Amino acid sequence: MATSRLDVGKAGTTEVSFVCQRCSQPLKLHHSFNTLDQALLTELAAPLVSKSETDSEDTVDWVPATATQKTHAAPPDDGVISRKHVPPVRLPSTESGNGFTLLGESEPGNAENLSHRLKVTSHLFDIMSGQSDVDHPLCEECTDTLLDQLDQQLKITEDECKDYRDFLDTIGSSQEEVDEASLDEEVKQLKAEESALLQQLDSIETEHAQITDQLHKEKDESKRLDEEEEKYYKEYNEYKRQLLEFEDSQRSVDNQLKYAQAQLDKLKKTNVFNATFHIWHSGHFGTINNFRLGRLPSVPVEWNEINAAWGQTVLLLNALANKMNLKFERYRLVPYGNYSYVESLTDKSKELPLYGSGGIRFFWDKGFDQAMVAFLDCLQQFKEEVEKGDTGFCLPYKMDKGKIEDSGSGQSYSVKIQFNSEEQWTKALKFMLTNLKWGLAWVSSQFANK
Numbered sequence: 001m002a003t004s005r006l007d008v009g010k011a012g013t014t015e016v017s018f019v020c021q022r023c024s025q026p027l028k029l030h031h032s033f034n035t036l037d038q039a040l041l042t043e044l045a046a047p048l049v050s051k052s053e054t055d056s057e058d059t060v061d062w063v064p065a066t067a068t069q070k071t072h073a074a075p076p077d078d079g080v081i082s083r084k085h086v087p088p089v090r091l092p093s094t095e096s097g098n099g100f101t102l103l104g105e106s107e108p109g110n111a112e113n114l115s116h117r118l119k120v121t122s123h124l125f126d127i128m129s130g131q132s133d134v135d136h137p138l139c140e141e142c143t144d145t146l147l148d149q150l151d152q153q154l155k156i157t158e159d160e161c162k163d164y165r166d167f168l169d170t171i172g173s174s175q176e177e178v179d180e181a182s183l184d185e186e187v188k189q190l191k192a193e194e195s196a197l198l199q200q201l202d203s204i205e206t207e208h209a210q211i212t213d214q215l216h217k218e219k220d221e222s223k224r225l226d227e228e229e230e231k232y233y234k235e236y237n238e239y240k241r242q243l244l245e246f247e248d249s250q251r252s253v254d255n256q257l258k259y260a261q262a263q264l265d266k267l268k269k270t271n272v273f274n275a276t277f278h279i280w281h282s283g284h285f286g287t288i289n290n291f292r293l294g295r296l297p298s299v300p301v302e303w304n305e306i307n308a309a310w311g312q313t314v315l316l317l318n319a320l321a322n323k324m325n326l327k328f329e330r331y332r333l334v335p336y337g338n339y340s341y342v343e344s345l346t347d348k349s350k351e352l353p354l355y356g357s358g359g360i361r362f363f364w365d366k367g368f369d370q371a372m373v374a375f376l377d378c379l380q381q382f383k384e385e386v387e388k389g390d391t392g393f394c395l396p397y398k399m400d401k402g403k404i405e406d407s408g409s410g411q412s413y414s415v416k417i418q419f420n421s422e423e424q425w426t427k428a429l430k431f432m433l434t435n436l437k438w439g440l441a442w443v444s445s446q447f448a449n450k
Helices: 031-035 038-045 051-056 108-131 140-173 180-269 272-276 303-323 367-389 422-446
Strands: 003-008 014-019 082-086 279-282 285-288 291-293 331-334 341-344 351-353 398-400 403-405 412-414
Touching: 014 108, 272 303, 272 422, 279 422, 285 303, 285 422, 291 303, 291 422, 303 331, 303 367, 303 422, 331 367, 341 367, 351 367, 367 398, 367 422, 403 422, 412 422
Parallel strands: none
Antiparallel strands: 003 014, 003 082, 279 285, 285 291, 331 341, 341 351, 398 403, 403 412
16 A cells, blocks of 8 residues: 655645555655556556466565665755555546545646646555555555565576476486386296295284383383382482491490590699689788788778688688598698588587677687687698608798798788787788698699599
């Protein structure tokens, strides 16, 4: 179906152009289209080929061209041009009443003449489109492309016709006389060969049946073996799982054993006395397990802390004596926490408390001082027992009758709190803890592996 377009110039002139049915580019028609009459249209409307020939022909595929198309020439007027697209028109005859109205300033006569020429041209293109498989009109480049394709198709068809003619000529020139006797003999040979082949086919079919039966048996045997294999792998996987569990259990036991052995080795190397009783110092105070032993006017330590420190000190000396199987003379240490005391062996009813509560009444009570002197006497007995087995053992501070002598300055400090300053009493207790720490170190070195 032809598609036309109206171009109306600024001066009022109107031009009608058609577009290519392939590339949709505007077309400029040849001037001969202006002189078409009814006779020429009737001649052009006649079919180019018969219906049977048209149906037998192959359809030519057309590929749209992408090159630059022939465009409609611009009007000579340089003014602004308005364009209006007119839909394609297919007319059954030139006398049809269908048409369209042209817009512009053209005269009525010219508009009627232009409309008539447009109808005739559109009808011509419709006739051409109906006579072939190609829609018209086409631009020059699309027409050239279509002609090239048609030429290629024609060349292929001519080559095929030539091959057919050559084959017919060859058949016509090679006809020879037929020897019927030789043909009969050849037929007999072919029949004999056919009979032999049929016998061979029967034997092959029999063999095929036997092989088929054997194949069925082998398939049954293969199925049985597959079932046994599956059963075997199930049992194998179960045993493998049990083995892995046993190996995991064994590794777990081995790791536990290694851990226990490491802990045992660590415990063997651990000194119980050093781990249980930590003797150190904090400024002017001697400490045992972070409990300060003593007090100063500037640092009034609570008596509960002092009592706890004495309880730890009594427990340590009593443990060292038990380790050496030492029985103290004159006194017996009784570790009792914050209320530890020293029991006199000469007077069983006499208990010397190693704890205090402060106050004026406490300072006039001699029991606490006597208990500290008794403890120092027990420490002296421990020293003498150690020196019996190790003549080289010597404590850093000398002890004698409730006093401790500083070997550096030669000054002695009493462990009694009555008639004594808190500074000297605290220093005497610090020296006492130092001697006790030396005794602890000696026992640890002597009984480390026992």
